[in-house]
Amino acid sequence: MQYILDRFVRYITVDTQSDPTNPAFPSTEKQWNLARMLEQELKDIGLSEVVLDENCYLTATLPSNVEHHVPTIGFVAHIDTSPDFSGKNVNPQIHKNYNGENIVLNAEQNIILNATYFDDIQQYKGQTIITTDGTTLLGADDKAGVTEIVSAMEYLVKNPDIKHGKIRICFTPDEEVGKGAHKFDVEAFGAEWAYTMDGSEIGELEYENFNAARAVITVQGKSVHPGYAKNKMVNAILVSQQFINGLPADEVPELTTGHQGFYHLHDIIGDVEKTTLEYIVRDHDLEKFNQRKETMKSLVSSLNQKFEEDIFSIEIKDQYFNMKEKIAPVMHIIDIAAEAMKKENIKPIYKAIRGGTDGSQLSYMGLPCPNIFAGGHNFHGKYEYVPLESIEKATKVIINIAEITANKYL
Structure with missing residues (x-):
């Protein structure tokens, strides 16, 4: 040996x-x-x-x-x-x-x-x-x-x-x-x-x-002098939290095991004007995997409707199956x-x-x-x-x- x-x-x-x-x-x-x-x-x-x-x-x-x-x-x-x-x-x-x-x-x-x-x-x-x-x-x-x-x-x-x-x-x-x-x-x-x-x-x-994908969510804010920001500023950092909170809180890596899939937020880069969220999406079941991607897209759509403009955008790319x-x-x-x-x-x-x-x-x-x-x-x-x-x-x-x-x- x-x-x-x-x-x-x-x-x-x-x-x-x-x-x-x-x-x-x-x-x-x-x-x-x-x-x-x-x-x-x-x-x-x-x-x-x-x-x-x-x-x-x-x-x-x-x-x-x-x-x-x-x-x-x-x-x-x-x-x-x-x-x-x-x-x-x-x-x-x-x-x-x-x-x-x-x-x-x-x-x-x-x-x-x-x-x-x-x-x-x-x-x-x-x-x-x-x-x-x-x-x-x-x-x-x-x-x-x-x-x-x-x-x-x-x-x-x-x-x-x-x-x-x-x-x-x-x-x-x-x-x-x-x-x-x-x-x-x-x-x-x-x-x-x-x-x-x-x-x-x-x-x-x-x-x-896992079936695997990478998702990048971009939040476009509006930077205005904070002294004159009322009803004008859109803080992309704070607004991005609404997307994070919109996903199931218990479907994350630290709370899942075995065949359970998850959404994993692994990086945030941003400021008031623009914030980017990077996720990896994982599931062993192909149907559930596709549903996870649709959930993220639907969340982006509903948030844009809420703000009455396209503040959120999403790009999803499959990685492997x-x-x-x-x-x-x-x-x-x-x-x-x-x-x-x-x-x-x-x-x-x-x-x-x-x-x-x-x-x-x-x-x-x-x-x-x-x-x-x-x-x-x-x-x-x-x-x-x-x-x-x-x-x-x-x-x-x-x-x-x-x-x-x-x-x-x-």
């Missing part, structure tokens, strides 16, 4: 944070550093058709070692880390034989991973927990997934007695800023289906995700993943993703692509951690998927 740990640490110490404000592709030059490192590593372990393209997508092939036809399958992970928290100078801490108690990440700054607050960690007693030093995120999202795919491919190369069909892998940039699948060449990838290794706790097997619609006709790919987990005594946990992955977009691009656990917890912040044993188990699941697929098509 040491070689897996060394590989993971090597990857996470490369800063690959993406940038949502930069339209370039990839959004940060530093993502190339890990991509080039991986390019050489894939060649060194013996993969073929290793290609790093002009958009920082890295693909490679493990050729089939059987004579009968087996569908080409793929495995996908992303190399960038979240812009929400620093990924520079990651200093991993290795906690062997975890005792179930709080973990001090940084004594000097009194940063503690509280085992009661983050109680998922209790299930990993006795295992090796990898954390940050409390000053950065860890990068298990998704460098754990990258580690697992590379390690699995290396194992299959070294153990040709394990039979498998042709396997394609791809490491993508900019997933954390929503662009990970935008320039993915599905036709060139050539797989019948694939799996993203980008889930959280051990056992997760996900083929549902629930991949369940594309996975449902090919549920055998879920069955294969579940069987691969059970072979390692892992109970599959079927969860609806309260977000999206590259797989959701890829599924609508013609590559059915459910999501498998990569092992990490508390993504996008300083309390991120991953059990080393979960990375090892995910690696074995990939190997099992390859072998089970080959056997099913004998």
Whole structure:
């Protein structure tokens, strides 16, 4: 297991944070550093058709070692880390034989991973927990997934007695800023289906995700000298509150779970003359998702009627859709993943993703692509951690998927 740990640490110490404000592709030059490192590593372990393209997508092939036809399958992970928290100078801490108690990440700054607050960690007693030093995120999202795919491919190369069909892998940039699948060449990838290794706790097997949209509401006010403002001023900041209050107060992220959707106001920019509200809209059910968008449009219309002029305007743009619609006709790919987990005594946990992955977009691009656990917890912040044993188990699941697929098509 040491070689897996060394590989993971090597990857996470490369800063690959993406940038949502930069339209370039990839959004940060530093993502190339890990991509080039991986390019050489894939060649060194013996993969073929290793290609790093002009958009920082890295693909490679493990050729089939059987004579009968087996569908080409793929495995996908992303190399960038979240812009929400620093990924520079990651200093991993290795906690062997975890005792179930709080973990001090940084004594000097009194940063503690509280085992009661983050109680998922209790299930990993006795295992090796990898954390940050409390000053950065860890990068298990998704460098754990990258580690697992590379390690699995290396194992299959070294153990040709394990039979498998042709396997394609791809490491993508900019997933954390929503662009990970935008320039993915599905036709060139050539797989019948694939799996993203980008889930959280051990056992997760996900083929549902949110339908997602972004909504921007603009409130046009009228700025007048406050000393002479009576019956003239329209304070866009204050008026915008009427839109906020017009949406259901309990349908927000902090009050919803499971399949429940929400309206999330994540940014307000404004002054008296003009105020902009930025929302993300989410729901697993397509009909409810469309109704949420209509609710926002109707609210804008009714407020404009109230003010007797078009003070409010709204722009809504769909972002991605629930991949369940594309996975449902090919549920055998879920069955294969579940069987691969059970072979390692892992109970599959079927969860609806309260977000999206590259797989959701890829599924609508013609590559059915459910999501498998990569092992990490508390993504996008300083309390991120991953059990080393979960990375090892995910690696074995990939190997099992390859072998089970080959056997099913004998």
